[in-house]
Amino acid sequence: MSAFTDHIAELRRRWSGALASAGLDVAVVAAGTSRPYFLDDQSPPYRPNPHFAQWLAGAECPNSLLLVRRNGPVTLYFHQVEDYWHLPPATPDLDDAVAVETFDSIDAMTTAVAREVERFNRTAFVGEVETPGSNLPFGEVNPPLLLNALHYGRARKTPFEIACMRRATEIAVAGHVAAVAAFRAGASEFEIHQAYLSASQQTESSLPYSSIVALNEHAGVLHYQHYDRNSPAVRKSFLIDAGGRYRGYAADVTRTYAAQSDAFAALIDALDAEQLAIIDTIRAGMSYVDLHDAMHRSIAGILSNLGLVTCSAEAAYQQRITDAFFPHGIGHLIGLQTHDVGGHLASPEGGTRAPPERYPALRLTRAIETGQVFTVEPGIYFIPMLLRQLRPSAAGNDVAWSEVDALMGHGGIRIEDNVLITEDGVENLTREAFAGASSAT
Numbered sequence: 001m002s003a004f005t006d007h008i009a010e011l012r013r014r015w016s017g018a019l020a021s022a023g024l025d026v027a028v029v030a031a032g033t034s035r036p037y038f039l040d041d042q043s044p045p046y047r048p049n050p051h052f053a054q055w056l057a058g059a060e061c062p063n064s065l066l067l068v069r070r071n072g073p074v075t076l077y078f079h080q081v082e083d084y085w086h087l088p089p090a091t092p093d094l095d096d097a098v099a100v101e102t103f104d105s106i107d108a109m110t111t112a113v114a115r116e117v118e119r120f121n122r123t124a125f126v127g128e129v130e131t132p133g134s135n136l137p138f139g140e141v142n143p144p145l146l147l148n149a150l151h152y153g154r155a156r157k158t159p160f161e162i163a164c165m166r167r168a169t170e171i172a173v174a175g176h177v178a179a180v181a182a183f184r185a186g187a188s189e190f191e192i193h194q195a196y197l198s199a200s201q202q203t204e205s206s207l208p209y210s211s212i213v214a215l216n217e218h219a220g221v222l223h224y225q226h227y228d229r230n231s232p233a234v235r236k237s238f239l240i241d242a243g244g245r246y247r248g249y250a251a252d253v254t255r256t257y258a259a260q261s262d263a264f265a266a267l268i269d270a271l272d273a274e275q276l277a278i279i280d281t282i283r284a285g286m287s288y289v290d291l292h293d294a295m296h297r298s299i300a301g302i303l304s305n306l307g308l309v310t311c312s313a314e315a316a317y318q319q320r321i322t323d324a325f326f327p328h329g330i331g332h333l334i335g336l337q338t339h340d341v342g343g344h345l346a347s348p349e350g351g352t353r354a355p356p357e358r359y360p361a362l363r364l365t366r367a368i369e370t371g372q373v374f375t376v377e378p379g380i381y382f383i384p385m386l387l388r389q390l391r392p393s394a395a396g397n398d399v400a401w402s403e404v405d406a407l408m409g410h411g412g413i414r415i416e417d418n419v420l421i422t423e424d425g426v427e428n429l430t431r432e433a434f435a436g437a438s439s440a441t
């Protein structure tokens with residue numbers, strides 16, 4: 001059996017279990033469609049409903065509907081319109097695991113789905129409302145009991161999904177290698193962005209998320225969104241947070257580089273070492289919240305060792321000085337979505353496990369389990385807004401402001417890898433891809 005056949009078999013098991021626990025016989029999953037902008041005939045890029053995409057392995061079939069029967073067969077109602085304005089979607093190759101019925105009109109397709117759905121008592125629609133099929137008489141629309149079970153389960157990747165994420169990471173790393181070469185050659189943010197797209201063979205709309213390409217102080221804007229056409233006269237630092245996508249699955253990778261061998265370069269090396277060290281500690285059963293908290297202690301150690309604070313690491317941690325330098329969570333689940341769903345779910349039935357009071361930005365509060373893929377992305381930033389608040393506080397007395405001020409123009413550092421939790425520890429998909437890229441040259 002191929003990995004994809006196994007993947008579909010696993011999805012059928014998961015959906016049958018989720019439908020049973022939600023008291024449902026059948027669900028219709030809508031691919032979705034791209035709606036034009038207000039008063040316009042132009043539309044944003046199409047992105048499928050992730051619940052649909054998981055069965056289709058990246059095949060794009062807007063408007064199509066997938067019918068999932070509990071403990072029964074799965075049918076794709078495939079909308080393949082005849083069109084000379086656009087290239088119609090190709091019939092997806094679903095490996096016989098999913099039956100495909102093709103329709104050239106949406107009305108004929110929804111009529112066929114309605115006729116089949118009528119045979120069942122307890123039915124649900126999963127998708128954006130006001131997409132084709134959503135107006136059929138379903139018992140429920142996006143029932144939370146069904147979605148919670150599916151979202152909870154999605155954290156655990158199938159071998160097919162892991163293979164896709166490995167490939168997505170290789171795609172991203174090809175871009176990263178070209179991007180740092182462009183930085184070293186003096187390119188602007190805009191030029192680095194283009195080098196990334198070209199080397200990773202991606203278009204802007206096929207990226208899993210908009211790349212962050214930041215020189216100097218821009219590296220301190222967590223989601224910096226511009227691509228400056230001018231190259232700065234003085235080059236201090238370069239942060240790139242840019243991903244890859246393969247068959248619907250995302251990779252999310254960040255690297256930071258120093259222009260010179262200076263205090264900032266030493267800070268990058270220190271954070272890189274601590275990031276690897278904390279990844280080494282990850283085991284199934286650990287709490288992700290504890291991992292995040294341990295990273296704050298590591299960052300407190302770096303600040304103390306490199307003389308950015310005058311107090312001990314323990315005091316920097318206790319006084320929350322690290323919160324100003326590392327204001328985001330250490331990572332998130334990743335998969336069909338860059339920030340994959342279910343990070344706060346308490347159980348497959350639902351309920352929320354909120355982040356602790358100190359770390360409200362933490363996107364993942366679940367226990368670490370085998371088969372999960374998540375990011376580990378610590379950062380140390382020099383963010384004017386946060387440091388302005390720290391400076392006059394009691395804790396601010398323990399900050400070595402002249403050292404910190406000297407680094408303000410470097411913006412900040414983030415180092416982000418995607419890791420897979422295995423039976424015996426952790427596999428770093430990102431470091432593997434970088435090692436593969438450097439041994440290939």
Ligand SMILES: [Mn+2]
Nearest residue numbers: 252375377416
């Ligand atoms: Mn990320």
